[in-house]
Amino acid sequence: MEEENQQQPSDESKFIKIKKFPFIMGVFLLIFVTAGITTAAFVFGDEKVQSIAPAVSNQREEFNKLYSTYDTIKKQYYKDVDDNILINGAINGMLESLDDPYSDYMNEEEAQSFHQSISSSFEGIGAEIQEQNSRIMVVSPIKGSPAEKAGIRPNDIILSVDGKSLEGMSSSEAVLLIRGKKGTKVELLISRGTDSDPIKVSIVRDTIPIETVYPEMLKNGVAKIQVTSFSENTSKELSDALEEMQKQGMKGLILDLRGNPGGLLEQAIDISSMFVPNGKIVMQMEDREGKKQVSKSRNDGELKLPTVVLIDKGSASASEIVAAAVKESAGIQLIGEKSFGKGTVQTAEDFEDGSNFKYTAAKWLTPDGNWIHKKGIEPDIKVALPAYANLPYISPDHELKVSSTSSEVKAAEEMLSALGYKPGKIDGFYDESTQKAVSTFQKDHKLKVSGTIKGDTTMNMMEELRKKIVNNDTQVKKAEQVLNEQIK
Incomplete structure (x- = not known):
């Protein structure tokens, strides 16, 4: 579900300059707009950084406590402690102190799993997860994945994996337990809402391909095109799907972004540009100083036919960028339920030893300057699914x-x-x-x-x-x- 973006940056998106991902040791800049590092995190871009980390001088007073603690442990702790364990622990502690589910340290194994995910497919259960309040929450299962077929739903809390509690784990640590080879079984203990007891869900892992666009013609010339994520070829897939639907006599379009956990930012901008008139704002990026960089539609001719967009609580991040862009800059109605609410951008840097860390570097704002983080986007027309659509999973083993x-x-x-x-x-x-x-x-x-x-x-x-x-x-x-x- 993670793919590298090879598109060139626009004038409005210099902040997220995109190049082909180079598999070399060093530091890279990765921009994310997904709901978090998960079984399916998405790379927005990368750029080689000149050094692994700035040299830290022993003369910096703010590090005195850190050095003192390190020296004491090395000299007086009752047994030898590996330097890497102490240093990695210090880095992890700094990131955890941010109290930000999107800032995380990944050791070598976790980072390797992360990089392996930057491909056209991966092996696992096919669900986007994130850490929230020291718990691992499902953002959305991937369409057609083992997770979806097993009944996993947005906002499910994964309590344990094969009997191992996930409490206090980062999403990166949880990923290592959840992912695995095709054909192997994993048992999740799931909590859903407050009215039901935890349930055990057995899932057989499989290869999760990155197919992102699913078109179908409904009645009366209305086409429905579901976009399940924003991968490197999604805009082309959508363009092809639109052409196919037009050949079949499409008179109106339902763009279905329900359960879409996000993806590549450039793809979100490209897809928004299909509906937003040329030159109008698609989204804005705001740094810590409050400086904003604006991305505008690169439309060569917007799709001129009646269109509505479906969203729900599983629509997150890059899909929220599209939803907000078409709502505020193209006047397209949103139908369904309030979206997830993820309005930040992460940067990840690799160390020479193969580990890495990511941290939140900026906010993204809607065309009108709204920050939807932890708020979500309200649909213009609220429509819920039938009550039976939210029934809990029943374990076939019971x-x-x-x-x-x-x-x-x-x-x-x-x-x-x-x-x-x-x-x-x-x-x-x-x-x-x-x-x-x-x-x-x-x-x-x-x-x-x-x-x-x-x-x-x-x-x-x-x-x-x-x-x-x-x-x-x-x-x-x-x-x-x-x-x-x-x-x-």
Whole structure:
């Protein structure tokens, strides 16, 4: 999900000068606009820095306590301590003291994992995560990924990985536990909201390709194009998709940015430029001194047809840049739910030993100068998905049967009800009515009729619910309604 950007910088984006990523030792400047270093962090650009770090003089008084502590540990601690452990710990401590989930130190192993992610694919579960309040939170699963298929959702909290607690870990440390070779299984303990007990989710890792644009023609000439992230080829993919939809008679467009955790800044600017008139502001960058650098649309001819954009709580960072740009500079309506709210830019630097660190270097602002960090972007038309779209995951490894009582039983009852079966009173108690509904479901789907929920039955129930959510997508239906009125 991470890709290097080879595009040249515009006059308005000198702050984020982009070059092809050089695989050499040294220090590089990487600009990020994702929700954080995750299983899928995105590189905005890089630029070789002339030195690893400025030489620190022993004469600087602010370092006296640091040197004194180091010397004391080296001379008087009850056993020898490796210099690298102390130095890396000091760096990590400085970054942690910033109390910023986007500033982080990565040791050699973590940094290596990070660099391996800068490619067209990676192996893992396919979910963007970030550290928040000492917990690891899911920003969004990738479309079609094992994480999405397993029912992982934005804002899920990952409590543990294969029994190892993630409390207090950085996102980089969590990534090393979550990612792994294709075909291997990982078990996550997930907390979702405050009304349900933690649930175990078993996921088989797979290769996660970076396919970012998914076009389809709906009814009455309305096309829906989903953009799942902003990778190095996304703007071209979108351009090709638009051309394909136009050949099929597209009269209106739904640009779907739901669940899009971000990506390459240059791609966000390029895609915004497809909709924002030439010369109008797309976004602004503000440094610590309050100085702003403006990026404007590089449009050679904007798309002139009715358009709406879908957003939700999984729309973060670069996707928020696009959403804000089309809303404020092109008057395009946003439909759905409030976005994630990530309005900062990170810089990452590599050390010669292979480790690196990243820190927040700037804010990005909307065309009107709004900072959406921790606030998100409110849609013009608020539309929620049906309540059953937010039902918790049920582990296929757990057997639910008569007399079982749990939050998973209640979720199963709600799923059965949403799918048109009658489980009786929805109370979390597996009674004879629940058993009868399950048996009917199994018969209808040519499964072994056991009256219990486990394995294939669990997976089939969740898959059928997913299809129902897609077929009854209230946000898409509202977008179609708005466009049909404009097309008329």
